[in-house]
Amino acid sequence: MLHIVNTSHELPVRPGTLGAVSPARSNAIVLVLAFAGITAAIMQTLVVPLIAELPTILGTTASNTSWVITATLLSAAVMTPTSGRLGDLYGKRRLMLICGSLLVIGSIVCATAGSVVPMVAGRALQGAGMGLIPLGISAMRDILPAERLGTSIALMSASMGVGGALGLPIAAAVAQNASWRTLFWGATVLAVVVVILIATLIPAAPVTARGRFDLPGAIGLGVALVCLLLGVSKGADWGWGSPTIIALLAAAVVLVLIWGWYELRVTDPLVDLRVTARPVVLLTNVSSLVIGFAMYAQSLIIPQLLQLPTSTGFGLGQDMLHMGLWMMPGGLMMMLVSPFGARLSHARGPKVSLVLGAAVVAVGYLSAIVLMGSILGLAVAVAISSSGVGLAYGAMPALIMGSVPRSETGSANSFNTLMRSIGTSVSAAIVGVVLSQMTLDLGGGFTVPSRAGFVTGLLLGAGAAAVAAVVATTIPARASALAEQNLEHPVEEDAERPVIAAHAH
Known part of the structure; x- marks a missing residue:
């Protein structure tokens, strides 16, 4: 059964312990970190318009160029928890600068690549810089006043969706009208600006973690x-x-x-599994994994529906640029709903925001099935699903960081980000199998996913979102309330606090 027990030396110090931060300075910090998150997220979708042309560009096979995508996925997954723990031990601002520098170097390597090996290496460096996002979210707890924390975390979390939504049409427009190298030189400029802004406007918070890496x-x-x-x-x-x-x-x-x-x-573990096993942290991570699955299924299905030729009977015949523009409102909705999600979490607890967000994602998928034959209808469905993702993504860091010691916020938040990444990878695999097995023969040996395949994929996304909502409802209500309280109004680190702990009798 569950008991409330007291443990000492675990509660984070009060947000804003660097001293009084003026409203103007707080706004600048939030905008810089959100811009950093958007830039890092743009790197993920940067090469999507180039996928079909990469074999010609790099003079190799399609199988080899698939590593341009895979390398980013692998390096981001490996480096995110590592950078989170290093941030706890040596300073989050320092690690954000390193991650930003990796984005710069990786972008330059890609821009100058003439073959597949340097391109893959550059994309791996870009993936390694993705730790910038969870580090930025964790740093907010150290440097922002308590009253700004909830909305700022939600905004930073939403920046991932905004970056993805902006990156696709911008990359498509550049790829259609300029050299492919322009994409990576543009990414280099953005990453340089991020590094400069972090170096000049983000203060260094005290390091409270102890021990070795x-x-x-x-x-x-x-x-x-x-x-x-x-x-x-x-x-x-x-x-x-x-x-x-x-x-x-x-x-x-x-x-x-x-x-x-x-x-x-x-x-001194990389990830404190005893902290991770606390009900609120464990169940939030499980929900994050399933939400990651649900979120990515949409990214695999809707763009194909928009781009398939109308001769299929269900394709909508859009080119890459217009497809990206129709998908863009989804990312913007994530940004718009983030303040509402923060207010809801403050009033009712982040558990409620997480449950509601997952339920809204499920509604978005079901609406996509109903509205599949309309471009505007699919755009509305994407906006609904993305609104749910925005609610859920804003609640997850609040639940995690309000439930772990301040000395472990970077590690814990990065591990939560990793859970989402694993969910997206599993989603890509499962939905990919469904679409490859349920096909429509267009003649001449040319096949595309069938309408039934797309409907099945959308149902999988809705089901995953429903599972995430059910899992989130099992988060202990008292633990969720304590997480919100500890996040925004914690006592000093030396004080005692209640922690949910499991004891078998």
């Missing part, structure tokens, strides 16, 4: 994630029953178990 834990988790995500992302290409895929997934399971055993015994 857990290098064996970082390596172990990194290898396990590479095995897992490589197996999931390449399953369709290499064959789900192939010895390589089976070996990768089996190795991932074994390595995760060994890693967990090690983390529970080391003095």
